[in-house]
Amino acid sequence: MAEDRTEDEPPRGVLxxxxxxxxxxxxxxxxxxxxxxxxxxxxxxxxxxAALLYANRRRKRGNPPA
Incomplete structure (x- = not known):
């Protein structure tokens, strides 16, 4: 932080x-x-x-569950 440098030192970068x-x-x-x-x-x-959406997609098309 800025408190740990002296007046002589230039400001340090963010990194x-x-x-x-x-x-x-x-x-x-x-x-x-x-x-x-x-x-x-x-x-x-x-x-x-994703698994639930996939399972529900198969039922909506009319395919019987395997």
Whole structure:
């Protein structure tokens, strides 16, 4: 952040600020796990909806269920 530089230094770019902030904070594995779990639930939900839409499409055309 801007507080950790002296008056002599030029302003750092956004990417440099982000890298400095990331270096100062340890990664939170529980946060990563939550993101992965959320993505898995979303993908599973989408697959379930697709399967239901596919099953209903076959019934609407008059084909008997196999």
């Amino acid at each position: 440099a600020e982000a890298a400095a902030a990331k270096a100062n904070k340890p990664a939170r594995p529980d946060r990563t796990r939550q993101i992965v779990t959320g993505a898995a639930i979303g993908i599973g939900s989408a697959a379930l909806v």
